[in-house]
Structures are given as structure tokens and as C-alpha cells.
Amino acid sequence: MSLLVVGSVAYDTIETVQSKVVDALGGSATYISLAASYFTHPVHLVGVVGSDFKKEHIDLLSKKNVDLKGLQIVEEGKTFRWSGRYHKNFNDRDTISTDLNVFETFNPIIPDELKNDDFIMLGNIDPPLQLNVLEQINKPKLTVLDTMNLWINIKKAELLEVLKNIDVLIINDSEAELLTGEANLVKAAKQILNIGMKYLIIKKGAHGAVLFNCDKVFSAPAYPLENLVDPTGAGDTFAGGFLGYLSMQSEINFEVMRKAVVYGSVMASFCCEDFSTSALENLTEEKIRNRFNEFAEIARF
Amino acid sequence: MSLLVVGSVAYDTIETVQSKVVDALGGSATYISLAASYFTHPVHLVGVVGSDFKKEHIDLLSKKNVDLKGLQIVEEGKTFRWSGRYHKNFNDRDTISTDLNVFETFNPIIPDELKNDDFIMLGNIDPPLQLNVLEQINKPKLTVLDTMNLWINIKKAELLEVLKNIDVLIINDSEAELLTGEANLVKAAKQILNIGMKYLIIKKGAHGAVLFNCDKVFSAPAYPLENLVDPTGAGDTFAGGFLGYLSMQSEINFEVMRKAVVYGSVMASFCCEDFSTSALENLTEEKIRNRFNEFAEIARF
8 A cells, every 4th residue: 555754854963872973864754764664665755855965865765665756855955954962861852953944944745646645644744734735635544643742832723633634643642741731641542532533642752652542542562672772763663664564454443553553663663773764774574573573472461 | 378578557648639648558568468468368467557556457457368467566656657749740759758656666577477488578678677587487489579769779788688589579660770870671670680589570650560580571561540549559569469469370480470460560550549558448359350351452462
């Protein structure tokens, strides 16, 4: 099934206590597409970069069957840059700088041949742009959305509008609390589901993720990650693995979503084991299947 | 199989944002014994109270087949009091007062007829007292220990000494980090297992619990608790459910411990649904089995 991914493509400068990388490949659409590429192809990426976007990164995405006909390249523009520093515990990070560059005026235009894609992943961008994408496409089979605290704080009305028009929201626990004012995960989940989407996934970082619909709950185990190098992009990678797996299933229901959440967790666990997209560049079906089996062994009782 | 529980018996004054209870039954040995009483009996409680300890609480414990021949009652003494206030999120709490009273000079004396008990639960007390208990008893089948940040801070050498002589340590994630200086859960677990115990359980509050031995990991799901009233005693209740279940098994190994961790989580989830020991006073086998099945359904994929 065809998968459309809309989001940012960026160059990240990331510092951890141990190490640092400068201008490394990043962005929500990048992580989502790379993760999804292990399950389905082509993955159609819609985003924007400047003319400084490196050929090696075009080649990397193309090699992974990420179709770039929806990637706008702005001549003499500069690609979105983000720079951040992680604390020792990796749970907290400080943003050092955000230079939106060409992303500031990003207007996602869906090429005609992608308007019938079955699965739509709206990465974390300005909610009106997410709504704009939904207006361009034809009845998809499933629409999944990610967002962030910034939009909850400054564009809540617009965000709520787009949330009424999607099937699955992926959000983290602090965002769920910010959105609802409710610290209790279950109460927050009920409030969010009341907005209108069918499924809600609340990510809890190192503590796993929880899937809700109106009457069921699935709690995916936390993977005991010993070699945590860089959590940047783990949430996007989760979404990519989740939707990549779903897009290959003949039917979408809660039972299938359980496995999809675990595949999302599998991909996110790989993502954290190296800087930037490095760990996502050389995975194999076997490595992914083995880690899925590890998750099963960890959760079994 | 016979189960010996050593720890505190207390009266707690607990404030939450919603409500408050004054001088409610509490203490580690109380919660552990009540939880374990649903799996095995008699449970032998060793602790100390003052002459102000109420007959209704003696009756409550006795009714649950908690044997009190090891409970010292100090004439004209006052029972240990603790008072605390929970923040809105329930993750943080402030201690308002701690009056050790008779607990200050507690010297756990194990009655001769309890010295051959098979399963030993050393609740959170001063590590030299825990060691003292181990010296009094005869080769138990399994020894489980709980501790707290206070002892890690002020009696680390004595705590490490007792940790060399137990089979299972139950600790929470912040205590594991304090003990090892390692924020990564897996690395911290390896360091702790190197001290000498066979099994380690790291509790993560609302995020579930993780069981480790030298080569396996089991991650118990978090229960989606909507009705969180008072988390006081949840850790002790976990230990009671865990060891109560184990004490009824013919063999102790990692496979059995998986289920024991889930039974511990089941009991802890009940504990949080009311103040003090209230929710632990009227459970039934059926309620416990149903919630265990709920855990299985939540974790299944």
C-alpha cells in the first residue's frame, strides 16, 4: 500500500555528554520515511530543503526507496537547522538554536500522483499545514498525526481542528498532559479520544508506549536499551515503523495495531543506538525480526 | 510454605489534593503481610508497635491470617507515625513529619518457631537490623529485601553487606541510580547484580517494573490506573504480592518470577485505589485473578 509522509527535513547539530555531531541528517519526515522504508515501498516524502542539501542524503533516501518527487528544493535556500544538547540522563535536552530557513515558508504541495496514497503520516509541522495536506488528498485508508508542545501552546484551536480529521494521534505523555490538563494517563487518553480520532498512542520515552481506543488498552514494553547514544528522532522513527508495518496489513484493527506499536518501538530502539539516522541506514529484515522477538520475550509472562 | 515478614508497622497521616486521612494503618510490614495473605498463610509478621496500636488493627491482621506472635507491643510506647503530602501528579510527595517512637529502638527478635520459615521478606528498615534478622534465621529458601534512599545515603557499606546475603532485591529506579551512579537502567542493573543477589526488580512507579537476572529481562506492563487515590504502600504491597505468589510455587526460577512480578503489580494497583490499607482489606481471589487477566490482555501482542 502507498504511504505519504509529510514533515521536516533538517540538519541537526547534537551534543551529548559523550560526543557531538554537526549538521547530521535529521527532520521528522526523514526519520519516518527511513523507518517505514523497511516495511513498505515506495515511501513518498513531502518536505522542503535548501540547495545546500547534500547529494549523499538524496542518494541515501533514494537507495531506501524513499521517493522524493514531493521534496521541494529551494534554490539558494538553506535547509532547516536545529541544534540541541542532551543532559546526562537523556530525558532532558536544551535547544541551542532553531533556524527554520526554507522551512519557515514551507507550503506542502502534494503532487497529483500522490493524492491517492492510502496511508498518510502527518509529521510534526504547523497544524494549519497539516490540515492543508488533508484537504489536498483523497480519502486515505488511515491518517496518522504527530505534533508537539509548541503547537499545543500557540495553535491549540487549529490543532484541535486537524485532530477531528485524523484516525491516529501519536503524542508523548507530557504533551498529553499539556493538551488536556490531566496528569492521569487514562483520563487524559479518554479526553483526547473524545476529540474524535479512533486510536491514540501515548509514548513514554524509555518507559514504552500505550495504545488506546475507546474500550481497549495495550501497553508496549520498554526495551532495555543499554547502548543509548542519541534519542533524536526516536519518536518519528516509532511513527515510521508503526505506520510502515500497518501499511502492509490487509485490515486495520486494534489487534494489528498492537504489533504495529511494537514494530514502532523496535525501530525507535535501533534509532537511539547511534547518532542521527546512522542506525537506520543499515538495518536488515532479520535484525528487525530478531528485535521484535526480543520484545516478545521481554513482555512474556 | 511459611513466610516471614520483617518491617515497620505505622500510623500514617496522608494528604492528597483531593482528601486526607489521619493516623491510618500503614508501615512496610503491614502492607507486605496484607498483600501476601491473599496467596499464603499464615504470614508471620515481625515488627513493633506501641500500646496505642488499636485492637481493630490487630483484629484486621489476624482475620487475614497474619500471625502476630512476632509483633512486639511496647507498653506505654507510641507507634511509629509518618505524615506526608502528595503533589497533584502523585509522583512527588513531601514528608511533613516522621516520629519513629517505638521504631527508633526496634530490635527484631525472631521467635524460635519462625526461624525455619522458608521465605523471608526484609522490609525497608535499617540495614544492620536486616543483617541481624538474617543471622537469626536458618537457611531460608528465598530472601527478598527492600530498602530506600536514606540507607543508600547514610549506611551504604552496611547495606552492601546485607545485599551480598540475599536472593532478590526490590528497589525503585531512582534508588537504583543512587546506589550505582548510573542513570541507564540496564547498566545499573548489571552493577547491582554484581553485588551478589540472583534477581533484581526495579520498580518504575506508574511505568511498571522490570525483573533482571544475569542473562534475562522481563518488563511488566504498567496498569492503566484511572482511579489513583493514594500510592502509599504500593511498593510494599508489590513485594507482598510478589513473594506471596512465589511462596506457593514448588520451584523458584525466572519463569515463575515473571508471573510473581505481575501478581505484585496486580496487588500494588489495588493498593493505590484507596487510602491506607483499605483496598487490601476486602479483595477476593476472583478480583485478583481478573486483574491478572487484565494485565495479560494489556500486554498481549
